[in-house]
Amino acid sequence: MDEVQIRLRVNGLERRGRVEPRLTLADFLREHCHLTGTHLGCEHGVCGACTVLLDGAAVRACLVLAVQAEGREVTTIEGLGTPENLSPVQVAFQENHGLQCGFCTPGFVVSVTALLRDNPDPTDEEIRAGLSGNICRCTGYQGIFKAVRAAAGNTP
Template identity: 55%
Template sequence: MSDLMDIKVTVNGTVYQRSVEPRMLLSDFIRFEIGLGGTHVGCEHGVCGTCTILFDGQPQRSCITFAVQADGHSIETVESLGTPEKMNPLQEAFQEKHGAQCGFCTPGILMTMKAFLKENPHPTEEEIREGIDGNLCRCTGYQNIIESVKLASEKMSHSGSK
């Protein structure tokens, strides 16, 4: 065990100050120090994409980044999207098109797609397919995920929402 370090991380707009070991993975920090369980961990070697969060607005793997590296940075997790009572258009689209089954990979996919749609608000199916290629899903065969993202892009361009 090495010395604890004080860090200050903005998560979903709230600043959190914590003392952590340098080796603590950012995924564990989000889950166990901040208490936001929506960020799931599937492989801890950066392959599956389940733990994807936005780091200063960019999708990144939280399982292969250390919490201390987030000091002074801003993190967004799935909890920053909608709530069960009021989901955002991306989440609504996933419900309408059955884009989630077990839901374990879903938060990583939603965060990846949030950034993707911001960069490319009117993607083709092929672009969406490439866009989620870095996220493994074992339940859906991806088809309904792609349809969900397509529907979300339509919903968002109508409502002007991000």
């Protein structure tokens, strides 16, 4: 299959690559950009572990082809904060025990970031709806919901 040249902005930096047209955005981020915080779980768009922001909208990177991101802005978990300067959502997850094994955490943090940008004071029902595309197999969601409320400035 012929490769295609793509150019996009990832976490504020221009990235270019020659890719097969069927390469997913998740694979491009992991293999070409070496950004392994975008996790691959189900590879069917069900678990949410690969969630990134594409032009500000939360999307499943396993369902988006890299060629579809041509000329667009992608933000991964690495683009939200650094170990020295965590984003407010990352701090809330850390302080409210919103993670255990951590595999699903990047997808949740990216999804929560988009949710709170669009709805800074969500109800519990809106939080459930906003996170319905993310699955955690460890926490039972109590810490995650507490983290979202804390990041939103709500008291649990």
